[in-house]
Amino acid sequence: MWFEFAGLARQCCATRQFLHFASYALQTAIQQHHLWQHPTPAIHLSSTTAAQPATLPLIERRLEPGERVIARLQTDLDRQLRFQNGLLVLTTRRLLALEESQEEAGQIRDWALAEIESLELEEMGATGALHLMATGQPGGSHWRFTAGCIREADAFVACVMDHRGALLSGNPPVESQTAEPDVDDEGLDFSDLVRDSQRGNPLLRLLMFSRPWLPLIALGLVLTVAATSASLLSPWLTGSLVDAVLIPIQTQSQALHVQQITPYAIMLLGTALLAWLLKWGRSFVVARIAELVTSRMRRDLFEHLQRLSLIYFNKKRTGDLISRISSDTDRLSMFISLSFIDFVCDVFQFVFTALILFKIHPLLALVALGPVPVVAWLVKCVRVHLRSCFAASGRAWGIMLSVLTDTIPGVRVVKAFAQEEREIERFRQTDHHVYATNDRVNRTWSFFSPMIEMFTDLGLLLIWIAGAWTVAHGEIRVGVLTCFIMYTSRFYGRVEAMSRFFASAQRAAASAHRIFEVLDVKPDMPSTEGTQRIGRLSGRIEFRDVKFRHGARQIIRGISLDIAAGEMIGLVGASGAGKTTLINLACRFFDVSGGAILVDGQDLRDIHVEDYRKNIGLVLQEPYLFFGTISDNIAYGKPDASREEIIAAAKAACAHEFIMRLTDGYDSMVGERGQQLSGGERQRISIARALLIDPAILILDEATSSVDTETEREIQRALDNLVHGRTTIAIAHRLGTLRNANRLVVMEHGLITEIGSHDQLLNTSGTYARLHQAMLEVSHT
């Protein structure tokens, strides 16, 4: 018997075969998770099916000879803001508009380019509008669309106006200039989305993820099968013992001695020892696989998170990400170590026990298998339910952690406003949510699990009845029946274990899904990742009609500014004007939505991001220090900096003095987020950190706003020396901070309104003069 199993195990040992087998087993056993593999929806969305450029041919048929389509814009709302598709097409001569409506197949209107007086894009809250003014048409024409189309609309308007301008000025555009903006590049075409959504069952992906450890998994499997086979031997031996020794002794039919038991006993002991050894090896190997896989998963997750852009983190809750990295991977580890290999082993046992049962007595085996279809049906029913319960439970956990990561760092504010009770209540609620979702799982499970047991007990009862009958008719001997019953109870043990597996598989699938969801987020620098490697830049920055949107809202509305290498620019403007956004663009935390930023004449999007950031020293308004010593924090951007460099940077940032006074000097721990230091001290350390990397471009975003005037003056003096030889962009509200700036740039509502030196701007009596006046008034009162 054992050899039979071993032979099979050897066969499965061939790794590829194993994978094949395992994935097949998984696939068939778990069937298809409806959750991840929905059939295509039955309903047909007239709006989205029409969103395909299927309407374009309609327009193309209307073109005059020689007329060509230059650009097109898909709109998705009608004028009453109902979802309805429309199409605007710019050709070499005209602007055509196709409106789809329920009643008509599509009505086309057109304007010659020369008739167009203006075409303007207006943001109207969550939607956008295009207003067309044409000669002889008093009210104008209007189109509406959702925020998803605004970028394209912007490009389209630019394209139309360019084209019209070129046409009117008498130089019809050259063919090559009329590039078609990529209208169906984003948002509009849902077909890609649907295709990509079939990323497959998360458990299969987990298996794929585990590929590097296949040899180990195969070993685990072999050990599992061997251990199982060893334990399967004992009923067989027991059966033989009963029939060959015990019953003859009892019935005295043969002159047998009790000592005949000895070889059986030794063999039973041997199998027990063997099973113990094999199980020991198996548990160890399987647990190691689980840890290896999930440790790699955690690392991959963290690595992946580090590559994601700021936009992603703006949207995500920290607690949720933490729960994915910690508790979801932990659940997977439990699943792999406790359930997965066991399941494979259970399947083996299930199949082989069934075979043995049939070999012993086919009819009895048939009776024994009776409850199996019922159990299978039950499992199927409960699975759908469990699946959503587990997903909800994972989310609830994430929400709870989010509350923690929100309140614990904010504990000062909580205490200051005496809102402890409220936070306790908030946590209580989220915790209750966790409780409730887990309770839902348990309610289902506590009902379901005994139910399976009941069916298996029922099965055993059937066997006893049928067995008694067969024994009575002399068909089998009592020993065979004993052996049969032992196998059957084992068999049901497997059935129960497998049904438990389906539950834990649902939990694992939910967790795996949450993990792969993060891993599937593309590092979303929207355009291509730059490849151009660069060394040290000279620091010339050119903004060319830069535009930027957050969703539908345009934050930067077209900024052009040329900053020479080594120049210091002071950026002023009311808060909310878009200053921080502008430097975020300059650091390439976000990509521009229009125009371009060039450094040393190269488009920022072509440059390798990390190379570029090595050239940037950034000091933020809210300095963030990491857990560690002061010198670690100063050397954050250049871990191999010498002590000398660290001290020089600290001196330059006027931090040296106060660091000296600390008990541990540069070795002082700053605490989490630098909480053991004052705001001004943190600020100075972050300035030192930026200076240490000797950046070609220094960016100070209200860097000195939280230090006292005295310290600011000191830092100012330090900066005076340091801005030499590097391009500096400094944002400050205290205008005095910017007295060394070569030029001051005033921003308002995402536009530059004034540029000039301090004196020039004072004389123009514009915004800057007003700000200056206001500041003087404040300091005089």
Add this chain to the structure above:
Amino acid sequence: MKTPAAHPDLQRSSVGALAYTDVTGKRHDKVLPVRLFPLTDPNRWISITDLQGQELACIEEVDGLPDDVRKILLETLAERDFVPVIQVIHTIRHAELGCEWCVTTDRGQTRFCVENDESVEALGGGNVVVIDQHNTRYRIPDLAALDAKSRQKFERYY
């Protein structure tokens, strides 16, 4: 604090925009009404701002306005309002970026993509806001009032 004027003096200007005359008699040719609580209390607290976003007046109670003013105000608001109310959820399924929703709203059928779990917010009392990939808001005013199938689909995912 109540606004001093009994009701703000709103008119429709010749170009069709909303115009406002303030207490000093100064006329603003184009003003924008802004709902201050668009999700939780859309019909009260409406601010009248100029194009730079400076508040000129604030209306607490729309119902208290004279009919003509209210009509103009609501019309202008309707031009800018876009928070479709989800009536039926056909499917929600995992897509490349988060979940793809396929719904019928009070503004017709549509599909949209919801990137994160965080984009589905419960505002309390069964009032749920769904924010799609492009920052468009969709509302489910009362989850309990949704038909059972839609609610099931919603609950399976959120």
